[in-house]
Amino acid sequence: MDAPSATERRGDDGPAPVIATRGLTKRYRGGQLAVDGLDLTVPAGSVFGFLGPNGSGKTTTIRMLMGLIAPTSGTARVLGRPMPRATRAVLPQVGALIEGPALYGFLSGRDNLLRYDAADPTADPRTRRARVAAALDRVGLTAAAGKKARAYSLGMKQRLGLAAALLQPRRLLVLDEPTNGLDPQGMREIRSLVRELASDGTTVFLSSHLLDEIEQVCTHAAVMTRGRLVTQGSVADLAAGARGRLVVLTPDPGDAARVLKEQGVGDVGADGDRVTGEPPERDLAEVTAALVTAGVRVRGLTVERASLEDAFVALTGEGFDVAG
């Protein structure tokens, strides 16, 4: 799985990448190697999905990009400037949601946003109230704005965290699992929000476990396991990289499986009237003919396109256990 060079190497005419890391490595004080030699390139204007199983180092990477933790080695550039050195210049143009929202429970939702906005020395206090109101409106929290954040539900907190990232027009949004805890309606709204922001030219960097979600909104994606980048590129390329499955629907699964094996189809398995296998090199028309000649009754024969989930599982392994 070598990194696709299409996005890796940009032509001199292309816009500079919004995020570029070289050999980015983080070893925590306990000795845990959380991120290992990461070379990540996020093109400007992309909606970039950052995938990986639990504990693969996504949040650690995001913390390094935001200057919250120092890399053990390697470099990270965000909006063309080195991090963590240029935090003061870079971060006002970046909105971030990192590992869930964090709020002052004794303040109302609105007061939480007012405080976060006051923390930004480039934020104009004269427009503060208006910007806070607009951000609340954007995430659908206007009605609950006066409520103490302590009394917010998980999804409401998540929305408020998003609102904090939207207090200013941003060039980059970094969203670590933004739909965590949201209801289906909320998820759809986040998706349309992301699309809307992207169409305004904001680059969105989004980590998620929900693969169909990434597939729906992202133009690009990268996959991590155990702190290493396994692949990155456009979503279409990634899904195409994973091979599809040949599926035969038949009332004679036993015969069909035998014939398919004879025809050189690998990894054949039957499940009820569904027989599946790796698509063979040869023309599928010949496979069909062979099945019919052998007297197998065929209801349907297709190659199912690989989903991003198949690609993901192929890249990160099937295992459920978290790498230690």
Add this chain to the structure above:
Amino acid sequence: MSRAEAPPAPAGRRPRALWTFGLLRSELVTTLRRWRTLALLGVLAAVPVLVGIAVKVETRGGSSSGPDGGGGPAFIAQITNNGLFLVFTALAATLPFFLPMAVGVVAGDAIAGEAGGGTLRYLLVAPAGRTRLLLTKYTTVMAFCLLATLVVAVSALAVGALLFPLGDLTTISGTRIGFADGLGRALLIALVVAASLVGVAALGLFVSTLTNSGIAAMATTVGLLITVQILDQIPQLHALRPYLFPHYWLSFADLMRDPVYWDDLVKNLGLQALYAAVFGSAAWARFTAKDISA
């Protein structure tokens, strides 16, 4: 989620000198809106009330305490003659523990509480800037030192005026000074007491940069306060004692001498400045290099 009209593209906004104080204002307001802060201030305000009522009840019972009052905090014997002395008594009673404990709680929680709640990472990506945030926290804790002291003093003055006569007063040296002069000295004493708390405040802020748990930082700071207070009572440690932050705390009484005896007052203020510089720098060194992983 309705569609908000997109503001014009951000062309590298710049920080403005004045806007930078927005964080300080937010910090002061946020600190004061915490239930915990209000509870601490409430306790501090209650101390003079209790002392005042106790003295009043005691004297009404006829068993008027002797001329030099025996035990109890400084100046307590004079309260029945002049309510203004309740200010000095209340400050003397709260300075050894209540005041520094309140300051230790607020200072200990300053950074660690934000780290524990996760809000620290959002302040830093806002970006508050680590040095700016620490300076803001430092200033807020200092402001709290002053506020806490003033709460004690004002409450004592109100209770003293309510329960006892006010008027000219006698200094420790035996000279008489007018009420206005006495009031001025009370204010001066309050300022000196507030300044005496700067050492604990700096220590607490440093402890606060070491952990991600607000409770742990508060407990450590208050624990250190008690330990140092005990160490300061051990005569065998005489070589060390002049460097312990509470050592010259009660020197504020020297402001009630005529003429004022400055030696210990100056030593106290110098010691507090030293603590502020040493632990302030340590907090800065730690906080600016720290991994924010909570």
